[in-house]
Amino acid sequence: MKFIVLFLLSSLIFFPEASLDTSLAIDKNSLHSIYLYKVYGLVLSDWIIIILSLIIFVHTTIPNKIYLGIIKPILIVYLFYLALGFIFNLSVNFDLKALLYDVKVSLYMFIPYLSLSLIHYKVTAHSKNIIKRVLMFIILGSVLDAFYISYIGGAEYPSILGMPLILSLAPIPLLIGFWYYFKPRKSSFSLLSFEFLSSFNRVNLGSFFFGSLASIWIFLLNLSFKFKSKVIIMTLSYYSIVIILPLLVMFVFSDLVGVKKGGMEIRRVEVANFIENSTNNIPIVIGKGLGSTWKEVIQSGHKDVYSQGAHLNSEYKFIWHNTLGGAFYKFGIFGSLFLIVYLSTISVRLYRISKITKNDIGMFVAFSIPTFVMLNVNGPGVLKGALISSLLLYAADQMLNRRRSTVRSIDK
Numbered sequence: 519m520k521f522i523v524l525f526l527l528s529s530l531i532f533f534p535e536a537s538l539d540t541s542l543a544i545d546k547n548s549l550h551s552i553y554l555y556k557v558y559g560l561v562l563s564d565w566i567i568i569i570l571s572l573i574i575f576v577h578t579t580i581p582n583k584i585y586l587g588i589i590k591p592i593l594i595v596y597l598f599y600l601a602l603g604f605i606f607n608l609s610v611n612f613d614l615k616a617l618l619y620d621v622k623v624s625l626y627m628f629i630p631y632l633s634l635s636l637i638h639y640k641v642t643a644h645s646k647n648i649i650k651r652v653l654m655f656i657i658l659g660s661v662l663d664a665f666y667i668s669y670i671g672g673a674e675y676p677s678i679l680g681m682p683l684i685l686s687l688a689p690i691p692l693l694i695g696f697w698y699y700f701k702p703r704k705s706s707f708s709l710l711s712f713e714f715l716s717s718f719n720r721v722n723l724g725s726f727f728f729g730s731l732a733s734i735w736i737f738l739l740n741l742s743f744k745f746k747s748k749v750i751i752m753t754l755s756y757y758s759i760v761i762i763l764p765l766l767v768m769f770v771f772s773d774l775v776g777v778k779k780g781g782m783e784i785r786r787v788e789v790a791n792f793i794e795n796s797t798n799n800i801p802i803v804i805g806k807g808l809g810s811t812w813k814e815v816i817q818s819g820h821k822d823v824y825s826q827g828a829h830l831n832s833e834y835k836f837i838w839h840n841t842l843g844g845a846f847y848k849f850g851i852f853g854s855l856f857l858i859v860y861l862s863t864i865s866v867r868l869y870r871i872s873k874i875t876k877n878d879i880g881m882f883v884a885f886s887i888p889t890f891v892m893l894n895v896n897g898p899g900v901l902k903g904a905l906i907s908s909l910l911l912y913a914a915d916q917m918l919n920r921r922r923s924t925v926r927s928i929d930k
Contacts (some may be wrong), residue, residue, distance in 0.1 A: 523573065525628055526566050531652055531909075533563070534659040535902040538683055538802070539672035550666040551659075553901065567625050567867045570633045577636055585635045587915040589908075591860055592895060596624050596808065599849060601806030604801070610799045610810075616836045620848075624808065626893070628903040629914045641916040643877040646700065651918050652909065653696060656688045657709070666689030674887070679719040686714050686722070689906070690729025691889035697734060699882040723781075727767075731759050732889040737913065739869045739885060752862035753855075756892055760841050765789070785840045787818040792843040805850025808898070812847060837899070844897035857896050861887050866912050880917045886910050 533551040536543060537707065548554040552562035578584055586593065607617050641648060664684035667673050673683050687693070693713055694838055697706040717725040738755055741748060742877075794815040796802035806812075811834040838844045845854050865887040872880025891910055894903040 519573070520639075523570065523633045523637050524639075526635060528655060528910075530566055530630070530905055531657040532562055532575045532659045534685065535563075535621075535900070536685060537663050538667040538675055538685060539624070539670075540832075541612035542672050548666075550662060552859070554826050561904055564622065567622075567629050569827040570629050571625065574629065574632050574636055576644050584632055586632075587635070587919065588864055589911055589915065590912075592857065595849075595853060595857060596825060598810045599805060600624065601807070601854060602805065603848070605667055605810035606800060606807045606810040608807075611813070613834065613836065616811050619836070620898065622906050623898040623901060626901045627635050627898065627908050629659075630905055630908040631915075634909075634912045639912075641879070641913045643872075643875065643879055645879055645913075649879060649882065650875065651697070652906075653688055654691065655908075659859070660685045660687050669718060675720045677719055678721060679715065681716060681719040682722065684716055685720075686717065686725060689890055690714070690725055691732035692906075694729065694732050694736075694885060695882045695889065696887045698862070698876045726855045728760075728800070728893075732762070734759065734782075736874055736889050738888075739865070740880075745866060745870070746914070749859065749862045753859050753886060756858050756888055757845075757860070760893065764841050770907070781839070784818050787816050788838060788840050789842055790816045791871070792838075792840070792847060793834075802846060805846070805853045808848050812838075812843070812849055814928055838897075841897065842895075848898075849896060854896050858892060860896065861892050864911075864914055864918070868918055872917065877917065880911070883913045883917065884911055889912065 529552060530902055533553055535551070537548065537551070537554060542548045542554045546554055546556035546561055551658075552566065555562050556600050557565065574584060581659060603617060603620060641907060661684065664682070668682075675683055677683055682685075687709060690710070693706065693710045697703055697710050700706065714726065714729065717729065734755070738752060741751065743751060768782060770791070791812060791814060795806075795812045798813070814835050816831060836902040838847060849857065865884045868880055868887075869884035872884060885908065889901075891907040894900065894907040
């Protein structure tokens with residue numbers, strides 16, 4: 519069973535979720551990726567998640583219970599907000615696609631973690647090759663898509679520097695962490711430099727922006743403060759970097775951004791719609807729940823099928839392109855704050871014990887939580903982002919539980 523679980527998870531890690539030909543995500547008829555080929559109403563990656571879910575279900579019906587560890591509070595929050603989203607759908611606007619999609623993202627968030635827990639997969643301070651393999655699988659998946667699209671044609675991205683087009687090799691924050699915490703740094707610096715240039719070449723401003731800001735967390739994690747004070751600093755820093763700073767760019771410094779004016783306009787209009795929707799039905803302090811949609815009170819003239827998906831011609835929308843709506847609309851202020859404080863606690867605790875024990879993997883995972891995991895847990899939407907976050911949380915749990923006695927002494 520261990521081989522089957524690892525093979526299925528490796529397949530989910532390897533194949534690209536998106537493509538240079540964005541129409542493939544709509545048609546779902548491309549055999550070059552399990553995320554982009556539909557069979558009996560579901561893409562192949564969804565069938566893999568279902569198979570893993572069934573394996574977990576079978577083993578939870580016998581005396582062996584699956585260990586939840588640090589993911590348990592997050593799972594409880596997700597179950598609460600899925601229930602709340604179901605109530606929203608029944609009482610405000612019923613949208614089965616939106617509800618099922620967030621159920622699916624939730625499965626991608628928890629099933630990989632539970633699958634590794636089921637087979638008692640070990641991650642230790644000596645598991646550097648595991649991290650390297652996962653990153654290499656992600657990179658090779660992007661290379662596969664680049665070769666495939668260059669062969670059949672249909673790339674829909676600009677190339678302002680004239681570089682060969684390729685989607686993100688791997689999330690920039692993870693590449694920054696890999697470069698900083700693992701040696702030798704020469705090869706990882708080459709990958710990181712290429713990714714920055716490639717993002718700029720595709721005019722992927724979001725990746726370039728958040729990737730650049732990820733390095734701030736290296737400084738923040740190294741600050742010498744008491745445990746609780748550092749958790750508060752991490753939490754406030756997250757909201758400042760992820761929400762306040764993008765809002766300033768959007769509304770104050772937008773003229774400095776010379777490209778993608780349409781995308782900036784979409785985001786500004788969405789912020790206005792977020793404020794309008796916040797005062798309706800379920801209070802935004804609580805949140806609307808997973809699977810909830812928002813009413814387009816103010817319309818934007820720049821929307822298209824790639825930005826709105828199946829909700830293009832609907833009065834109600836599902837996708838948020840701004841981090842304010844992404845963080846607070848579904849989880850509300852209370853839910854978002856709980857998730858970020860909890861994840862900050864895990865990150866600070868893991869970084870402290872990893873620094874003392876000189877555990878490079880632990881420090882890398884601790885860095886990845888605020889730079890990558892928080893965005894995906896608090897703003898679910900990208901399947902592979904949820905998958906990678908699940909794997910990182912499992913690695914964090916493994917290393918924290920191997921150092922319980924050390925953790926208690928550090929937190930005092």
